[in-house]
Amino acid sequence: MSQGSTMPPGPRGDWLLGNAEDLKKDPLKYLLLWHKQHGDFVKLRIGHLNMVLVCNPDLIHEVLVTKASSFSKDVAIKNNPEFFGEGLLRSEGEFWKRQRKLAAPSFSPKRLEEYASTMIEEVSEMLKGWQDGELVDIQIEMMRLTLAIASKTLFDADVKEHGVAFEEALADAQKYLGERLEDLIILLLPQWVPFPTNVHLHDAIEKCNKVVYKLIQERRGKTEGRHDLLSSLIDARDEDGSQMSDKQIRDEVFTLFFAGHETTALTLTWTLHLISKNPEVEAKLLDELQSVLQDRPIEANDFHRLNYTRKVIFESMRLRPPVWAIAREAVEDCFIGKYDVPKGVSIMISQWVNNQDERWFSNAQKFDPDRWTAEFHENLPKFAYFPFGGGPRTCIGNNFALLEAVLLLAAIMREYHLDTEPEQNIVLQPAATLRPKNGIKMSLHKR
Template sequence: MFRNFQNITENLLIADTSPPKGHWLFNHLLQVVRDPLSFFNYAREYGDIVPSRLWWTPVLLLNNPNYIEEVFSQQNRVFMRKGPIFRNNSKLLLGNGLFLSEGKFYHQQRKLAQPAFHKQMIASYGEVMVEETNHVIANWQDGQECDVYQEFVSITMSIIAKTMLGTELDAVAANNVTIALDATANRLVNRRNALFLVPNWLPTPSHLRFRRAVKQLDQIVYNIINQHSTSEENQGTFLDLVLYAQKEGSQITLQQLRDEVINIFLAGHETTAIALTWISFVLSQHPLVEAKLIEELQTVLSRRTPTVADLPQLRYTEAIALETLRLYPPVWLLERMALEDTEIAGYPVSKGTLVFASTWAAHRNPDFFPEPEKFNPSRWENGLAKRLPLGAYFPFSLGARTCLGKDFGMMELVLLIATIFQNFQLRLVPGHPVEILPSLTLRPKHGMKMLLTRR
C-alpha cells in the first residue's frame, strides 16, 4: 500500500531544543569522535532540528527531510560553503575544484563540465565500463581469495581515466593515486578524532606523508594535462572540454586545470568502488537476494555481455544498487556553513552556524523505510524513489550541488553488478573483520576479503 509521505513530513516537529546531553567542555565532540554514525543516527530521536556545538561553534543537526531540502536546495546560496572540517582537511588535495568552490565561480565550473555528463555522452561510456570490468575479472581465479575493494578501485579508476580524461593509467600511477586517497582518508579520520588539532603547517609525520602523496598525484595529473595539451584529438571528454575552453580564451590557469581534473577523477572512481564493495558484502549475506539477481541476469542477458540497452530490463539489479546506497551511502555526511543570518522553518540560524545532514541517518528513518536496518531491494519496486521527499534519500547529495555524475554512477553500478555477478559468486572470507570507517567516504576499514567462485 502506498504511504502518504507528504502527511508524514508535515506532521513532524519543527524543532526540539532539548538535545542529548554532552560534555561540559567538548559538548558532543566526544560522541562524534567515538562513533559518528551512531551519534547522527540516534540524534534523530531528539527532533527535526537538534542544536548542538562542536567546541564553540554552533551546530544544527537536520533530521526532517523538508528542512534538509530547504537548506541544501532552496537556501543553497546561503549554505553554499562547505564547513571547515571538510575544507581544512581536503583543500591541499582538492584545491578550488567543484567540491570546494562557491558562488558564481562554482556555477561556471559546473556549466563547463555538464556536457561531459550529457545523457548521450554517458550512454557512450557503457562499453568502456564493461570492457574495463572484464579486463580485471579475467585475471580472477576460481577459489581465489582477494580484497575486492582494491579490485573495484582498479576497475573504476580505469573507467574514469578513460571516459573523463581520455587516458590510461599505468600500474605506478594507479598505485600513487591509491596512496593519495589513503593518506587523505587517514588524515581526515585522525583530525576528526583529535580533540586538539595540530596546525597544518607543522611538519608532523602525518602531514608530511599527506603532502608527499599529493605531490605524487600532482605529477600524474600534470603529465595527463601536458599530453592532452599537445594532442589535436578531441574525444569530448571532460578534460577535452576544459582544455578547449582554455584555448578559446577562458581564464583557466594550469592550477585550476589541475584542481578540476583531481576533483572529477577522485569523485568519479572511489565512491563507485566503495558502493560495489558494500554491494558484494550484502549479497554475500543475503543468498535469496543474490539468487533473484542471478535469475534476472540469466533472463535478460543469457550469459552475454551487458549493454546500455539492457538497463531498462535490469530493474532488480538497479534496486540492489539503490538499497545498498541507502544502507551504505559512500558520502555519509553533508556539512554546510551559514554565510549569513537566516531561518530554517522559522528556527533562527546565525551566521557561521554549521549545519549537518547525515545520509546514514536519513536513510534509516522508519517513517520512509519500514524495517530500516533490513536489506530489502524489493522496497524500491512500485516507484518508491519517485514518492520519497528529496531530503529522505540523497546518496548523490541534492540541490545545486547534486553530483554531476549521478546518472554516470548509477549506470556504472548496474553494468558492473551485471558483469561481475553473472561470472562470479563472492563470499566473505570467514573471520574477515567487516568494519565501517566513516572518513571522507564510508570505507571498509579492513578492505573486503572475499572468496571468488566462478559460476
C-alpha cells in the same frame, strides 16, 4: 532577524569540546542516538563551532534547495584547500557555476552511453584476471576497477601507465584525508600544522600532483578530436580569451579522480558483501540477469532493463551510504523551518541517519531491494533518501555512478559467486566516505 524560535537543546557535551569526543569516537552511533533522543533538529557543538543536525526531509530541502544561497560548503571542505583546491567540490559562487557548466557536457546522456562501453571493457579485463577459488580484498579490486574507468572515460588516459605509484598515492591521500576528517581537532586547524596525518597527506598529494600535472602537460596541444573532460578543460576559454591555469585544471582533475571512483567502488564493495549475506537476493538477481542478458554481452541499454539490479544498488546505498553525511555553513542569518540559524552555524545532514528512519523505511535494518517499487519511490519524501545530495550542488556524476554500478554488478554476478570470508571483523569506518575499515576479503567462485 528572529522570524523563528531559537534552537531546541541537543545532547549535553563536554564544557570545552562540546560533542566533539562522541562525534570522533563513533559518529554513526551518536548521530542515530541524538536523532532518536532529540528529533529532527539537534543542536551540537564542536569546540567553538556550533552545529545542527537536520534530519527532517522538508528542512533538508530548505538547506540544499530553496535556501541554498544562504549556505556555503562547510569547514571540512574549506579547511582542505591543498586536497580539493578550487575544484568543483570546494569552489563557490560564480566561479563554481562557470566550472560546473564546463564540466556538464562530459556527463550528458550521449557521453554516458559512450562511457558504458569502457565500463564493460574494463570489468571484462578484471574478470579475465580473476581465478576460481581465489581470495581477494574486494575493496581493492573495486577501487582499481573504478579508477581505471574514471581515468579512461573522463580523461582519456590510462593511469596504469604510471604504474601503481599513482594508485597508491591517491589511496594514501584518501586515507589521510579521511584521518584528518575523523579527527575533529586536527580538522579545525589549518593543514600546515605539522601533525603526522597532515604531513603524510601533503606528501601523498604531492605524488598525485606529479602524475596529474604530467597528464595535463602531455595533453596540451593534443586535444583535437578528443571529447574527454581533460581536453575540454584545456580548450576552455574565458570571454577575454584566457585559459585555465594548470593548477585549476589539476584541481578539477584531482577532484573528479577522488569523487568519481571511490564512492562507486564502495557502493560495489558493500553491494557484493550484502549479496553474499542474502542468498535470496542473489537468486533473484541471477534470474533477472539470465532472462535479460541470456548469453549475449552486456550493453549500455541494459541499465534500463535490469530493474531488480538497480533496486539492489539503491538498497545497498541505503544501508551503506558511500557518502554518509554532508554539511553546510550559514553565510548569513537565516531560518530553517521555525528555527533561527545564525551566520556561522554549521548544518549537518546525514544519509546514514535518514536512511535508517523507520518513518520512511519500515524494517529499516533489512536488506530488502524489493521495497524500491515505483509506488514506494513516488511516496518517499524527496529528501528522505538522497545518496547524491541535492539542489545546485547535487552530485554531477550521479547518472555516471548509477550506470557504472549497475553494469559492473551485472557483469560480475553473471560470472562469479562471491563469499565473504567468515573469519574477519567488518568494521564500518566513517571517514570522508563510509568504508570497511580493513577491507572485505571475499572468495571468488566461477559459475
